[in-house]
Amino acid sequence: MKKYFLISIIALCAVFFANPVSAQMDTHWEVQWNISVPTGEFEDFINESSVRGIEFGGTYHFETGVTLGGAFGYAAFFKKTGRMTIDYQNNTVTAVHFRDMFSYFIMAQGGYAYQTDFPVSPYARLGIGAYYTEMLTQVGLLYWRDENWNFGLRPEVGALIEIPNSGVGFVVNAKYNTLFNYSDNYDNLSYWAFGVGFIFGF
Amino acid sequence: MKKSMKRILLPVVLFAMAGIILSACSKYPTYTVNTEDLDMVWTEYDQSVNFAEFKTYYVPDTLLLDSTMSAEDKAYIQEYYENILEEINSNLSALNYTRVDSSANPDMGLVISIITQTNYVYSYSYWWYYPPYWGYPGYGYSYPWATYMGSYEEGALIFDLADLRNIDHQNKNINGIWSALCGGILTNSASTQISKRLLNGIDQAFVQSPYLGTE
Numbered sequence: 459m460k461k462y463f464l465i466s467i468i469a470l471c472a473v474f475f476a477n478p479v480s481a482q483m484d485t486h487w488e489v490q491w492n493i494s495v496p497t498g499e500f501e502d503f504i505n506e507s508s509v510r511g512i513e514f515g516g517t518y519h520f521e522t523g524v525t526l527g528g529a530f531g532y533a534a535f536f537k538k539t540g541r542m543t544i545d546y547q548n549n550t551v552t553a554v555h556f557r558d559m560f561s562y563f564i565m566a567q568g569g570y571a572y573q574t575d576f577p578v579s580p581y582a583r584l585g586i587g588a589y590y591t592e593m594l595t596q597v598g599l600l601y602w603r604d605e606n607w608n609f610g611l612r613p614e615v616g617a618l619i620e621i622p623n624s625g626v627g628f629v630v631n632a633k634y635n636t637l638f639n640y641s642d643n644y645d646n647l648s649y650w651a652f653g654v655g656f657i658f659g660f
Numbered sequence: 661m662k663k664s665m666k667r668i669l670l671p672v673v674l675f676a677m678a679g680i681i682l683s684a685c686s687k688y689p690t691y692t693v694n695t696e697d698l699d700m701v702w703t704e705y706d707q708s709v710n711f712a713e714f715k716t717y718y719v720p721d722t723l724l725l726d727s728t729m730s731a732e733d734k735a736y737i738q739e740y741y742e743n744i745l746e747e748i749n750s751n752l753s754a755l756n757y758t759r760v761d762s763s764a765n766p767d768m769g770l771v772i773s774i775i776t777q778t779n780y781v782y783s784y785s786y787w788w789y790y791p792p793y794w795g796y797p798g799y800g801y802s803y804p805w806a807t808y809m810g811s812y813e814e815g816a817l818i819f820d821l822a823d824l825r826n827i828d829h830q831n832k833n834i835n836g837i838w839s840a841l842c843g844g845i846l847t848n849s850a851s852t853q854i855s856k857r858l859l860n861g862i863d864q865a866f867v868q869s870p871y872l873g874t875e
Contacts, residue, residue, distance in 0.1 A: 490680075510684055511684055512684040512685050532685065537691075538692075548704055549704045550702070550703045554697045598699060600700065625670075
């Protein structure tokens with residue numbers, strides 16, 4: 459899975475350090491706070507949304523509206539259950555469960571931003587990259603820790619809102635993260651991330 | 661105009677970004693952990709055993725304590741032993757098992773132990789002692805059916821039932837057939853609370869083991 463991480467790094471470097479001559483570009487940088495919501499099988503493990511998420515990114519805007527960029531960030535999920543009884547083969551355990559999941563990602567992104575006469579630019583983009591996750595489970599005093607590298611996809615829609623003549627603005631978006639072949643227990647691990655943040659550098 | 665706007669907005673944006681980063685990056689959980697939250701009751705049994713075939717059990721008078729435990733800790737824990745023993749006997753009695761003396765050929769042997777050291781477990785079988793309690797000194801004590809679960813931290817009450825009807829005299833081995841672990845119960849210094857948590861843990865061990873009983 460580390461190869462996906464390397465591919466993502468290379469893709470990011472290619473985007474940021476390339477010197478295209480065929481199109482005039484405009485660049486912006488982003489810092490986002492993400493509120494994340496587990497879905498699918500992941501929701502069975504942690505069914506609480508998370509306010510612990512941060513993301514940094516940069517995007518080139520071509521004249522055609524096509525965008526290329528990259529992002530890296532972090533999301534953390536936490537869940538404390540009530541006392542529950544679980545059967546496992548010939549074992550039965552009654553305890554409170556503490557479930558934590560930390561997701562770190564780095565990805566290349568490509569998409570399209572609709573340019574209008576207004577300071578609002580709706581956009582859609584797709585991120586492809588690597589996710590490193592750390593899943594911690596504590597049952598009473600028993601403790602398990604799993605680490606994984608996964609390839610992931612992240613479609614995203616949102617809007618860039620520029621404060622006129624300021625060079626700064628805001629971004630709001632919705633992103634759906636999917637980590638493929640996550641582990642023996644999960645086929646795919648997925649969660650929504652709803653981001654709000656600042657953009658600058660226009 | 662554009663330059664003055666930038667001069668005002670950029671510090672504001674940078675300050676706000678710093679706030680976002682600081683609050684969103686924390687790895688500390690958003691939940692709180694109380695001492696009682698770490699209490700755990702874990703039972704495991706030999707699925708090939710029919711517990712209805714057993715009618716009597718013997719329990720020694722002494723409590724097995726972790727050999728690394730300090731004299732002070734041993735004295736501290738020993739004072740709970742009567743309550744522990746009474747609660748376990750009460751539960752076994754409710755399941756129609758009869759407590760007998762070692763000379764009465766008991767069907768099962770009950771051993772109660774408390775450990776305080778951190779340990780890794782294969783199941784929660786513990787290999788650092790063997791109990792010569794049931795009149796078979798030198799015999800080993802094993803759980804061939806146990807499965808790996810994880811590790812536990814300090815502070816656990818363990819009580820086990822062993823099969824004294826089918827002792828492997830050739831290999832000098834006695835099989836454990838049921839085990840219960842109440843973990844985390846020694847993590848609070850308030851004695852009344854420990855006692856309550858201990859007794860609740862013991863009761864829960866029997867509640868979650870419906871296969872026990874003579875019927």
